Amino acid sequence: MAPVVSKIFCSLHQTMLIIRKRPLVVNGGGFVVTNYTQRVLFTVDGCGTLGAEGQLLLRDGHGEPILFIRKKGGIVQALSVQNQWRGYLMDYEGVGNSVFSLREPKSYLTKNCKIKVSVEPKGKNSWEFEVQGSFAERACTIKDRRGNVVAQMGVQREIDAMASKDVYHVVVQPGYDQAFVVGIIAVLDNINGESTRC
Template sequence: MYKYTKRKNIITINLFFQYTAYIAFFYKKKKKKLSRKYKMGDNEYEHEVRKMIVVGEKYCYNEEIELTVHKKSMFRQGDGFIVYDPNGDIIFRVDLYSPMKPLGLVLMDTFGKPLLTLLHKRPTLHHRLEGFLGETSDGQQSILSIWKSMMIGQSKMMVELYHESSPDVPIEYQIEGSYNERSCTIFRMQHDTSSVHVAQIKRKVEPTRNMVLSRDVFSLIVQPGVDAAFVMGLVLALDKIDGDDVALAPSGG
């Protein structure tokens, strides 16, 4: 009887520790989804990553992520894009544009589901694109507007995002630098006129040979909590407004 009771207690204790370990693992995993670690001196801290969801929460990462963007040129320049995550898996793609919507750009996920559609806004004094969630339909409200601002000595891409977190006024972004050189930075503008760096486009370097690849393959670095699908939509708009096709297009007359 004593041996049986002792064995039963041991089993109970083992089950308790297994359950405690499982709870600790689950809590740690859940907490990891909501926070990221950073170091200050010899100490390590955690803070919550604030997510700015535009297209989908799954595209808001807890850590900085570097995506590889491949601009396809199958039949003519600008036929589409393929975007890879750090593991080499396709995360976004833009296929050949539909003949029914020759001016439209559709960002899709791996399986071809439309995530974001960009269309020209007409009439307008600026070369302006408007963005819509998923596929566009009559009467659908745009969620963003992007255009090129020409000022003396400089030009910037301006973005207005209509988001539920700021229902009264649009959230403003600026894109500075040269997209043609694959060197530009995306900033979110603050109310106090300061700005926050949210993403960067730069030339892709092949690490084993330390060789800079062609402009058709470049890096898109997205900061933690920023919607990578939204940022990729801005890249598509950049390519349409200020890309290689625009530079090479013959002038009218």
């Protein structure tokens, strides 16, 4: 599998990411992603920090911005049956090229629809990944077009005695881009009105 954000975020081994929501009053909300040794791998800032609805910023463990995610707006988007999000690489000059887009069905029109994610630039297929299940219940899976599991979310009380919807884990399969997976999780968090949303 080719990386979406960067090959430095891909591992040869299955990786468990532990996600902890930050309170809105502390650092403007968002969440922190660690490994099992509590080393910070990523942080996600939302509206509380950025001050704008529909904008998210993914940083690496050193605090360097790596992915800017924005919800598409405008009159065309308002009339569409889907909300669209785009993820852009960050570089020393600021926001760079688009690397993925996510299409979210508007819930009042469709129920139980799967969320489609496309990698940019688009190839022959209109989508490459799909989110299935319920983010709100911390029971969802990201699969590729062939049906292979990319990442699976859950809450395991054996791992963390304080496991709840504020602390959960995502298991990323070998070879897949962890920054890309966390970017999708950030959008799902915002869609569900959680820590990245004001």
